[in-house]
Amino acid sequence: QVVWHNLLRRLKGARQEYDGFGRLAWRKAARGAAEQFFSYNAEHQLSEVRLSGHRTFSRVQYRYDALGRRTHKILHRHGEPDAEIMTFHWQGLQMVGEQSSRSP
Incomplete structure (x- = not known):
């Protein structure tokens, strides 16, 4: 179908x-x-994407604040012990910037 x-x-x-x-x-x-498997939190927000067969990433996680704004994206790469953390900065409901833990 x-x-x-x-x-x-x-x-x-x-x-x-x-x-x-x-x-x-x-x-x-x-x-x-690659196959992608999606998970959601109790607020129906995307919380994780698991990847099977992707060359670089094994999974990506997402975090939100109390207003529902995405605050972090956590990228897990194959063979790397430390994840890259992308932090999103907000002013009210407008995203004003983002920062990577790999290039502060």
Whole structure:
């Protein structure tokens, strides 16, 4: 089935699956591409993407503040013990900057 409950499942070799809330749960862009597995927190915000078959990354985690603004993206690379942490800076509801732990 190409469309499920108004959600696209297949298109030109790409496939994706959704959870009971209609959130993207799994995706594979095309043959040979990495598989992506998506997890969400209790607020339905993306909290983690696990990657299978990706050349560089094994997983990416996301953190949010009480206002729902994404504050951190944590990048885990294959074979590296320390993750890269991207910190997002906000002024009200506008993101005003970002900073990497690898290039302070």
